[in-house]
Amino acid sequence: MSDVPFAKMEPITVDPDFYAMHSSYHTEPQDFASETTSLASTIAKGRLENGRRYQAIKDDDYWGPSDEQQFEAFEIGHMVFLVLDHNEPNPLFRAPIGDSPKNILDIGTGQGSWAIDVADLYPTATVDDILREWTWREPFDFIHLRLMYGAFDPAGWEKVYQQAYDALEPGGWIEQMELDVRVYSDDKSLKPSHELYGWGDMFIGCSERAGDRSLRTHETMRGAIEKAGFIDVHEVKYKIPLGPWAKDKLLKEAGHLQFAHWNAALEGWAMWLLTHHGMPEPWTKEEVQVFLAKIRTELKNPHIHAYEPANRVWARKPTLEEQKAREEKNKVKVKVEPST
Template identity: 75%
Template sequence: MMFLVLDHDQLNPLFRAPIGDSPKNILDIGTGQGSWAIDVADRYPSATVRGVDIFPPPVSWMPPNCLFEVDDVLREWTWREPFDFIHMRLMYGAFPPDGWHELYKQAYDALEPGGWIEQMELDVRVYSDDGTLKKEHQLYGWGDMFIRCSERAGRSLRTHETMRSAIEEAGFVDVHEEKYKIPIGPWARDNALKEAGHLQYGHWNAALEGWAMWLLTHFGEPVPWSKEEVHVFLAKVRTELSSPHIHAYEPANRVWARKPTKEELEEKEPNIKAETSP
């Protein structure tokens, strides 16, 4: 919902990839609540839209062309029909670093030549441009601490920084990137940003304990925290989030790229052979 608000002025606020008007097969990785898959299925009634995650989404209704599946996308993919578009968002921390390379490779192989991949990820660090977020605030060092703790857990929260190069390394071309600043709280003057900030504030308040409790009690620094310490810390964070005097935001990156067409692949193959011949 937050991204729909930010992109309300776009002809298609759901994604940027130019997939045309008649895609046949679309895959949504990490579908979560299933809202994106349902919206896309409504927009393209002739397409089959699959949402996949490790848990089923809490939906009671979906369009007839929308399917939800429980699966681990790091395992070998078994879908037979190639996809025209593969979408994912907010997957930071989901996989170990090697897992991302395997995921992009499988996505590349599963796409039709000329098909598109798109990913949108948040930076977990919090910033302000006007100096209202200060070093003494808990939010100031929030993201850097979580990045370090996640690295000790074998996960990376820097997906927004690494996804473009990893997508390029997988063989995708025509790579595009768009950057956002998402307010946390309704402090912005622009109406769309104000609404997005209100939604993001609610998202943070609802998700704080889920983000922090397991990670800090297992991999907190300098030693794992107690549950009581986490609760005290989060109470301070919530106070800062609700302060109208802190104009905090978190960056987000969107990357979309294309698998080469058959013609591009055929042109590339002789060049590869020439480069590798003795």
């Protein structure tokens, strides 16, 4: 297992009363889902595989399904992120885009819950999503990405960030929120004998065999955003409990939702990657289901205090004045550098 990230962050304190009420941990996933908005969807195009619908036509395209079950998981995940930043002035994003943005682009937030919430917050703004072609005539004030891990290879990501840079107004902002698919614990209650212990590294390996579409986007996005030319870069890190075991009230609520998020999303996360790129050879559908049953049992275990890290990065496109100053600086640098 990789070295634990965020080692300098404050450990999450376990609620001492949790064990006395942990029977709620065994609530079936559908009971959690009933507390959320169930999103019905009709996918006109795509392919069926192992009982799941994928929006992509080719079988080597994006690994995640695009069906009602996964959209429901997206909705629960959206609420997780809102809870994590509940104490912030704006829990939807951190970029300081002002009070009157005109055009906002949403990339990768599933059925569009984030876009709908932002449109309600800024009724005079036009909020688009990535499903449209990049042919907008008006530049954007803000571009937001979330949970896009595994969507592109390095060249694809470079193109996406460059397109985002080109599509933004000078002074406009980009923001991205991504999860670390690996799972950790501060109190060592997650042990090497647990299936959850190697969960993330196994899927990172699958994604790299699936055409170098790494699931470690949370580690690379800041550097890639800076490389595209963005400045004034900020980053915040999170620990999201997998279950309501944390003492902190906000983390307890986030963990409760994240437990539901995992239960709704598990099969969608695992099925394609393991049946196409599992080791030592591709798994069968039945093998995946047996494995996920073990994962669900561990998620319900109140003695495993596991969490999933996440990163949020936001950065600004330079103003015209800043771009001009940068160009002048580069010209001077070229003049003074000796020829080789």
